Amino acid sequence: MHLKLKILKALSDETRLNILEFLRDGEKCVCEIVPYIGTSQSNVSQHLRILKDANVLTDRKEGKSIYYSVVDEDIYQCLDDLEGIAENAVKRLLEIY
Amino acid sequence: MHLKLKILKALSDETRLNILEFLRDGEKCVCEIVPYIGTSQSNVSQHLRILKDANVLTDRKEGKSIYYSVVDEDIYQCLDDLEGIAENAVKRLLEIY
DNA sequence: CAAATATATAATGATGTATTTATATACTTA
DNA sequence: TAAGTATATAAATACATCATTATATATTTG
Numbered sequence: 001m002h003l004k005l006k007i008l009k010a011l012s013d014e015t016r017l018n019i020l021e022f023l024r025d026g027e028k029c030v031c032e033i034v035p036y037i038g039t040s041q042s043n044v045s046q047h048l049r050i051l052k053d054a055n056v057l058t059d060r061k062e063g064k065s066i067y068y069s070v071v072d073e074d075i076y077q078c079l080d081d082l083e084g085i086a087e088n089a090v091k092r093l094l095e096i097y
Numbered sequence: 098m099h100l101k102l103k104i105l106k107a108l109s110d111e112t113r114l115n116i117l118e119f120l121r122d123g124e125k126c127v128c129e130i131v132p133y134i135g136t137s138q139s140n141v142s143q144h145l146r147i148l149k150d151a152n153v154l155t156d157r158k159e160g161k162s163i164y165y166s167v168v169d170e171d172i173y174q175c176l177d178d179l180e181g182i183a184e185n186a187v188k189r190l191l192e193i194y
Numbered sequence: 195c196a197a198a199t200a201t202a203t204a205a206t207g208a209t210g211t212a213t214t215t216a217t218a219t220a221c222t223t224a
Numbered sequence: 225t226a227a228g229t230a231t232a233t234a235a236a237t238a239c240a241t242c243a244t245t246a247t248a249t250a251t252t253t254g
Contacts, residue, residue: 128230128231141231142232
């Protein structure tokens with residue numbers, strides 16, 4: 001599969017978008033991500049793997065913790081642009097009715 | 098579901114990305130899209146509906162044809178940025194090995 | 195080295211998505 | 225108005241994804 005498509009699929013999930021939001025201000029270990037997301041450790045771990053497989057995240061081991069961070073900060077520009085596109089679409093829909 | 102997520106899901110499919118590429122140079126009717134994509138008319142119609150439901154495409158009826166076009170051209174900026182992010186990721190992977 | 199902690203993986207079931215086939219609708223033209 | 229063309233929709237199946245549960249691995253600490 002083309003990597004662009006793989007990235008898009010990795011981004012197309014609410015939990016994973018939330019993880020990315022949490023990582024905006026830098027790397028976080030799994031033990032911080034799990035309580036923030038509020039689902040099971042196993043579930044978070046699997047979402048992290050999907051983001052890592054898509055080359056969106058990398059990880060780094062330190063002691064018994066594993067820290068995840070965004071590989072390419074440009075991904076946030078992309079997400080923010082999409083947010084803008086979505087907001088404009090909503091505005092247009094509201095104007096019509 | 099938040100519209101941003103809905104748009105991301107709509108973009109996360111190879112057939113739909115191909116449709117969007119085909120629409121880069123302006124609106125096209127279904128009868129042009131179907132042979133370009135190379136799958137059944139029914140299948141294309143369903144993919145078009147998903148893109149329309151996500152407010153990525155609109156349609157316009159003219160005679161017995163229906164023309165589809167992109168609502169907000171910014172979506173291409175977004176897709177191109179993603180393409181760049183993917184290319185950079187591939188470059189980094191190749192450099193390492 | 196045993197226990198505790200942090201994380202990953204595997205297997206399952208549930209849900210969602212894509213493709214196919216068949217049929218319906220809407221418009222045009224003879 | 226009947227036939228043809230363009231498109232959409234519905235139903236069925238196949239396939240992919242998500243969440244859960246249980247278990248495994250790796251690291252630290254007592």
